[in-house]
Amino acid sequence: GENVEQHPSTLSVQEGDSAVIKCTYSDSASNYFPWYKQELGKRPQLIIDIRSNVGEKKDQRIAVTLNKTAKHFSLHITETQPEDSAVYFCAAGDNYGQNFVFGPGTRLSVLP
Amino acid sequence: EAQVTQNPRYLITVTGKKLTVTCSQNMNHEYMSWYRQDPGLGLRQIYYSMNVEVTDKGDVPEGYKVSRKEKRNFPLILESPSPNQTSLYFCASSQKPLAGTQFFGPGTRLTVL
Numbered sequence: 309g310e311n312v313e314q315h316p317s318t319l320s321v322q323e324g325d326s327a328v329i330k331c332t333y334s335d336s337a338s339n340y341f342p343w344y345k346q347e348l349g350k351r352p353q354l355i356i357d358i359r360s361n362v363g364e365k366k367d368q369r370i371a372v373t374l375n376k377t378a379k380h381f382s383l384h385i386t387e388t389q390p391e392d393s394a395v396y397f398c399a400a401g402d403n404y405g406q407n408f409v410f411g412p413g414t415r416l417s418v419l420p
Numbered sequence: 421e422a423q424v425t426q427n428p429r430y431l432i433t434v435t436g437k438k439l440t441v442t443c444s445q446n447m448n449h450e451y452m453s454w455y456r457q458d459p460g461l462g463l464r465q466i467y468y469s470m471n472v473e474v475t476d477k478g479d480v481p482e483g484y485k486v487s488r489k490e491k492r493n494f495p496l497i498l499e500s501p502s503p504n505q506t507s508l509y510f511c512a513s514s515q516k517p518l519a520g521t522q523f524f525g526p527g528t529r530l531t532v533l
Contacts, residue, residue, distance in 0.1 A: 309479065314462075317460075342522075351510060351524040351525065351526055351527055352463065352510070352524050353524070354521045354522065397462055397463065399463075408453070408465055408468070408478070409464075409465070409479065410455075410462040410463040410464070410465075411462055412460055412461055412462040413460075413462050
C-alpha cells in the first residue's frame with residue numbers, strides 16, 4: 309500500500325519569511341496530492357491540491373510542486389502570516405479513493 | 421448550509437460496550453470516508469464508501485464496521501470498543517472520490533476506558 313512521509317515535523321519561521329514542507333510517497337499509482345491545514349481544535353480543510361499531470365500549481369501565497377519521477381511533492385507558503393500557524397498534512401491517493409494516505413503532519417509556527 | 425455533521429462530538433465509554441458514531445452530509449456526495457487521528461500519525465483511513473451499499477476497507481479497519489444504506493449517512497460502528505480505539509474520529513465526503521474537495525465533519529473525540 310501507499311506510504312507517505314512528511315518533513316519536517318515542526319517548522320518555525322519569522323513572519324514574512326517562506327515555509328516549505330516536503331512529502332514523499334511510495335505508490336507510483338497515486339495521482340492526486342492534496343494539502344490540508346488543520347488549526348487547533350478544528351477539522352482539516354483543503355488548501356491546495358495537484359494532480360499528476362501538472363508539475364506546479366499556485367494559489368496566491370500558496371504553491372505546490374510535484375516531481376512524479378522522484379515521488380515527492382512540496383508545499384510552499386510565501387510571505388507567511390501568524391494565521392498560517394497550524395498543522396499541515398499532505399496526502400496521496402488515486403482517483404478512486406483507494407489507498408488514500410495522509411502524512412504525519414507538520415506543525416508550522418509563524419513568529420511575529 | 422453545506423455541511424458534514426457527526427454525533428456525538430465527545431464520548432467516553434467502557435471496553436466492550438457497542439457504540440455508533442453517526443455521520444451525515446447534505447451535499448448529495450457519493451464518496452464518504454472515516455479517519456482516525458492520533459498524535460504523530462496523522463489521519464488514517466478506516467473505511468470508505470464509493471456510493472450506497474458500496475464500502476471498502478482503508479488502512480486501519482480492524483475493530484470497526486460501517487454501513488451505507490442511504491447516500492447521506494455513513495455511520496461508524498464499534499462492536500466491542502477497546503482502549504486502543506481511543507482517538508479523534510473524522511468523517512469526510514466529496515462529490516466524487518477525489519475529483520474535488522473532501523469536506524470534513526467537526527470530529528468525534530472518543531475515549532474508551
